[in-house]
Structure formats: C-alpha cells, structure tokens
Amino acid sequence: MPMPDEITNFIYVLFGDVERFYIEAAYSISTLRRRLNPQNSRIIVFTDHPEKIRSWPVTGVSIAGQIGEMQGVYGYNLRVKLGCLLQSLETYPGNTVFVDSDTFFKKSPDALKARWQDGCVLIHRLDSLALEKSPYKGLQLRLPDGLDYKYGPESCMFNSGVIGLRPADVAIVKNALVICDAQLQRAGKSHICEQLAISEAIRISGRKITETDDVIAHYYRSSAKKYMQHQISRTAARQRREPWALEQPVPYSYLRVQGLKFWRWLHK
DSSP, X not given: OOOGGGOEEEEEEEOSSOHHHHHHHHXXXXXXXXXXXXXXXXXXXXXXXXXXXXXXXXXXXXXXXXXXXXXXXXTOTTHHHHHHHHHHHHHSSSXXXXXXXXXXXXXXXXXXXXXXXXXXXXXXXXXXXOOTTOTTXXXXXXXTTSXXXXXXXXXXXXXXXXXXXXXXXXXXXXXXXXXXXXXXXXXXXXXXXXXXHHHHHHHHHTOEEXXXXXXXXXXXXXXXXXXXXXXXXXXXXXXXXXXXXXXXXXXXXXXHHHHXXXXXXXXX
C-alpha cells in the first residue's frame, strides 16, 4: 500500500444546475482515468448534486449544505473552489490537485508527480503580471499565518485551472481566502478574484511554482468551450458511452475550434 504522502487526490468542483459543466468534467475525468494509476491516486468530485455523478467512477462528496459558507459573505461563486481545495487538504491523506471542469489530460499525471518536488506547488500557467491600474493596487493586510500581504509591482496572476498543493500548504489556501475577501470588499465581484488570490498567496509563501499546461489543457475561452461541448456530446453519442467512459479523446486544436466557429457563422 502506498504511504499517505504518495497518494494524489485529483479533485473537481461542480455545483449548480448547468449541465454542460458536468459534461465537461466527465470528459476531463475520462482523459485522466485512461492514464491514472488507481493504486496511488483517487478522483474526488465535490458537488451539491451527488445524484448527477452517482454512476461516475469517482469518490463523490456532497457540499449541498456548505455552498453558502464557501461563497462567503459576498456570495462569490468562485470562492467555493478554494473552500473545496481546503476541505480536500484537511480531509484526505496525500497531495491534492484541483482540476477545472473545462480541461483534459494530454499526458499522464505521472509527468506532474515527477516534477513535484518538496517546496513546490503546481499551477496551470502564468496569466499576467501586476497591473498599474489594478483596483487592488496598494491593498495590504495581515494574513492568518502572520504574513503581511500587499498588492504591488511584484504581484502576478496565474491561471488557476490546475492547482497542486501538499498537506503542508493548507496555510496558502487559508491566506488565499482572506485575500479573496479583501479583494471583494475593495472592488466587488470579478472573475479574477479567486485566481489572483491563490496566485498571490502562493507567491508570498516562497514556494517554487511549476506550471502544468504541457500536461493538462485548459480550454476556457468561449469558442473553445462551445467546440468541446459539441464534440464531447457528439463523441459520446457515437460511442454510446457516458462522457467519463469515452475510449478515445476528442480531437482538439486551434484550427478545429475556429473551423466550428466559422461553420456556425455560415449557418446562422
């Protein structure tokens, strides 16, 4: 049996009634399962609709009664992601890799484990450096673990489609929740609050950052999401399988995405 620190928990977070998020996550899980070693890994889905994933080959965790608490005082949906990341680290032995639903594995997750050294965290890829006109410029506060935080020229934001942390990194997530709330208080809701908060909490922790975009693709742009949703449903119907059980990956490239976009424009 593997030791607890040798286990990796791959977690997905699904809440609400939007069906396409479940379809995307199921497909992502299919690409992970084909390459996963079940002896040292588990797949966990946090959801407020456990009935939707009952047939999936995953560990389902109901968060139906926790959504409001995880959203926080500002009712911010993306904060739930941080709440589930914290719950995984505090509940399940081993390391945790959060994976967004709109992703797929291009390579074996073993490629991530091979580069995941002590003192290192995983995150998808660098998105932007500090912005001169950021609404968070000058934001500063004392964090739960005693660190002082300030948004300044050294700040940066990573795309948080993938976040890999060890149990010893719990303080990073707790700090990110506080930074996120401070951002919401200052400038209101924004789609970047959660990923900027976790990026900044990682930065000030002093951990080494390893990017994951060569192993896990994150198709977050609107045209790419429409292409993938179309292709996943089409492939599942052709193979007569659930999206989590697909035997072959959906072909994906920039040209294919643009091709579907053009075809739809022609047939308006």
